[in-house]
Amino acid sequence: MEPIRIIRSRTVVLPVDNIDTDQIIPARFLRTTTKEGLGRQLFADWRYDAQGQPNPDFVLNRPEAQGCAILVAGRNFGCGSSREHAPWALVDYGLRAVISTEFADIFRNNALKNGLLPVTVDEATSAWLLANPGVELTIDLERTTLALPNGTEVRFPIEAFARYCLLNGIDELGFLLGRKTEIEAYERRRSAA
Amino acid sequence: MFEKVWEAHEVVPETPDTPAVLYIDLHLIHEVTSPQAFSLLRERGLPVRRPDLTFATMDHSTPTRTEQIFGGAPIALESAAKQIRELEKNCREFGIELLDLRHDQRGIVHIIGPELGLTQPGKTIVCGDSHTSTHGAFGALAFGIGTTEVGHVFATQCLLQRKPRTLAVNVANRLRPGVTAKDLILAIIGKIGVAGGTGHVIEYRGEAVRALDMDGRMTICNMSIEAGARAGMIAPDETTFAYLAATPRAPKGGAWEAALERWKQLPSDPGARFDREVDIDAATLEPMITYGTNPGMVVPITGSIPDRRDDPMFAKALEYMGFEPGAPIKDRPIDVVFVGSCTNARLSDLRAAAQVLRGRRIARGVQMLVVPGSQQVKRQAEAEGLHRIFIEAGAEWRESGCSMCIGMNGDTVERGRYSLSTSNRNFEGRQGAGARTLLASPLTAAASAVRGRITDPRELLDA
Numbered sequence: 001m002e003p004i005r006i007i008r009s010r011t012v013v014l015p016v017d018n019i020d021t022d023q024i025i026p027a028r029f030l031r032t033t034t035k036e037g038l039g040r041q042l043f044a045d046w047r048y049d050a051q052g053q054p055n056p057d058f059v060l061n062r063p064e065a066q067g068c069a070i071l072v073a074g075r076n077f078g079c080g081s082s083r084e085h086a087p088w089a090l091v092d093y094g095l096r097a098v099i100s101t102e103f104a105d106i107f108r109n110n111a112l113k114n115g116l117l118p119v120t121v122d123e124a125t126s127a128w129l130l131a132n133p134g135v136e137l138t139i140d141l142e143r144t145t146l147a148l149p150n151g152t153e154v155r156f157p158i159e160a161f162a163r164y165c166l167l168n169g170i171d172e173l174g175f176l177l178g179r180k181t182e183i184e185a186y187e188r189r190r191s192a193a
Numbered sequence: 194m195f196e197k198v199w200e201a202h203e204v205v206p207e208t209p210d211t212p213a214v215l216y217i218d219l220h221l222i223h224e225v226t227s228p229q230a231f232s233l234l235r236e237r238g239l240p241v242r243r244p245d246l247t248f249a250t251m252d253h254s255t256p257t258r259t260e261q262i263f264g265g266a267p268i269a270l271e272s273a274a275k276q277i278r279e280l281e282k283n284c285r286e287f288g289i290e291l292l293d294l295r296h297d298q299r300g301i302v303h304i305i306g307p308e309l310g311l312t313q314p315g316k317t318i319v320c321g322d323s324h325t326s327t328h329g330a331f332g333a334l335a336f337g338i339g340t341t342e343v344g345h346v347f348a349t350q351c352l353l354q355r356k357p358r359t360l361a362v363n364v365a366n367r368l369r370p371g372v373t374a375k376d377l378i379l380a381i382i383g384k385i386g387v388a389g390g391t392g393h394v395i396e397y398r399g400e401a402v403r404a405l406d407m408d409g410r411m412t413i414c415n416m417s418i419e420a421g422a423r424a425g426m427i428a429p430d431e432t433t434f435a436y437l438a439a440t441p442r443a444p445k446g447g448a449w450e451a452a453l454e455r456w457k458q459l460p461s462d463p464g465a466r467f468d469r470e471v472d473i474d475a476a477t478l479e480p481m482i483t484y485g486t487n488p489g490m491v492v493p494i495t496g497s498i499p500d501r502r503d504d505p506m507f508a509k510a511l512e513y514m515g516f517e518p519g520a521p522i523k524d525r526p527i528d529v530v531f532v533g534s535c536t537n538a539r540l541s542d543l544r545a546a547a548q549v550l551r552g553r554r555i556a557r558g559v560q561m562l563v564v565p566g567s568q569q570v571k572r573q574a575e576a577e578g579l580h581r582i583f584i585e586a587g588a589e590w591r592e593s594g595c596s597m598c599i600g601m602n603g604d605t606v607e608r609g610r611y612s613l614s615t616s617n618r619n620f621e622g623r624q625g626a627g628a629r630t631l632l633a634s635p636l637t638a639a640a641s642a643v644r645g646r647i648t649d650p651r652e653l654l655d656a
Binding site: 015023079084175190 | 209239423
């Protein structure tokens with residue numbers, strides 16, 4: 001995985017609360033055995049009409065959204081299904097961070113394992129970002145800050161180990177495999193009990 | 194109770210810098226969220242550490258039409274057939290027990306785990322599926338994980354986890370006739386909201402919960418995730434033990450006695466502290482039904498759609514549903530009725546639906562699908578003659594699977610149609626692009642199928 005330190009981009013804004021993973025990628029696109037190419041189906045039922053043509057009103061289809069790496073969404077982003085296809089689709093599309101006031105637990109875990117940064121902000125910051133689409137933001141993972149265009153910096157919380165892994169581009173499996181001795185000891189304790 | 198299970202599974206406790214290494218007792222897998230995790234093992238040259246604690250079935254994209262499973266007809270969707278073949282190949286290669294498409298114990302993963310007795314009190318159980326919370330009905334700590342984490346469990350039998358907070362939902366008094374576990378959990382989600390449980394493990398307590406059978410308790414824990422909770426749990430008791438004693442893979446003989454001793458230590462101690470508590474009175478509840486595009490948008494069936502015109506999210510949901518604020522929910526016409534899913538496709542759910550349908554026919558123009566949660570539920574229902582009640586009423590009786598809850602196998606609802614479903618999610622497009630889903634109990638689903646309109650089941654139960 002590529003290390004992440006700074007993400008600098010204009011924002012694309014989806015002012016909708018409770019965006020569930022069925023919206024991020026509908027279930028009919030889960031009949032796959034790989035992770036590749038899911039960006040085409042990102043937000044498919046909002047992005048395309050019943051005939052499969054791009055819906056010109058949907059924000060991701062507008063010219064100003066092209067190339068944006070930061071998505072600003074309403075409250076409780078990523079609720080519902082545990083499908084990791086949701087962050088796979090967001091990353092494949094080109095997004096590197098999502099900003100919301102709150103993330104669903106499983107989605108947050110899945111996102112962090114795929115180099116997609118879930119940035120939790122307070123209601124006021126969120127409201128401002130939702131009302132001002134397209135602004136240029138700088139997310140600094142090292143300092144855990146989000147810099148707004150007026151220079152204001154907002155701190156965001158992130159689990160310490162996930163941050164360490166993202167900053168260094170390492171995955172958690174290596175760490176778990178390194179706990180082999182402890183795992184074996186635990187299994188011996190359990191089978192003795 | 195949660196703390197006891199958590200502490201017993203800490204391989205390495207959490208620190209400010211690192212999450213806990215948590216041992217997993219049972220890893221359930223299915224065809225949709227496992228292929229990429231097997232690929233990870235191959236890339237790294239790793240085996241599955243504990244194939245004996247790993248158990249596979251196929252349910253999400255599997256056909257429900259008998260001829261496509263047993264009759265030699267091809268599986269209609271090639272992409273689904275490919276996922277099924279891939280799981281067979283992966284299980285062979287990594288030595289994992291699989292209940293394959295024609296196996297007589299196959300079914301929805303969250304229905305067969307308990308049915309076989311694999312699900313037991315005090316276990317940690319994970320699956321690449323958010324409704325893994327179902328297994329918490331037995332006093333297990335059970336939660337959904339992503340595919341990368343499926344790979345972690347394959348390789349190490351462990352997960353890196355931060356300890357969640359606890360939320361007690363205390364349900365006083367008893368449910369009234371015609372009001373079921375499904376109505377109770379919908380009322381709870383309506384009260385705390387779809388993010389109300391985020392970061393928490395819910396323990397459901399109180400008289401109404403104790404009075405539920407295991408099927409009802411599973412319905413409650415199943416939808417914990419719809420309140421955003423990491424997991425839901427119910428303390429094991431005599432009801433739990435009686436259920437497990439009849440399952441094929443529960444401990445037997447001396448091992449059963451030893452397990453029983455352990456399980457009886459699990460319930461929360463008197464005076465246990467929770468990070469949050471919520472109280473609800475079961476005796477005031479009515480049958481519940483959703484009207485919007487998440488499970489928290491729910492009203493009593495005798496009620497009206499709320500009027501929050503000034504809330505753009507609310508307006509968007511109502512526009513999708515084609516509903517007017519302030520209008521009664523009852524008597525609205527429906528097109529499709531689905532009785533099935535890991536929420537409500539156990540034997541007692543089918544009995545409830547059959548109780549309403551016995552001697553009646555579903556309304557003209559309504560399509561009704563009854564999809565048992567497992568092949569065992571199917572056989573039990575057929576032994577009781579429930580299938581004849583459904584077929585004579587005009588419903589379709591299918592083979593088990595997730596089916597129209599998620600529509601991955603082609604069992605979908607057409608754009609713009611109204612589906613009254615006993616499943617767990619009424620998200621936009623959940624049952625098919627443009628489909629409009631209303632969630633309710635099997636009783637409400639069956640009653641509404643008879644009238645072709647949203648119907649309070651108590652009107653038909655009294656008749």
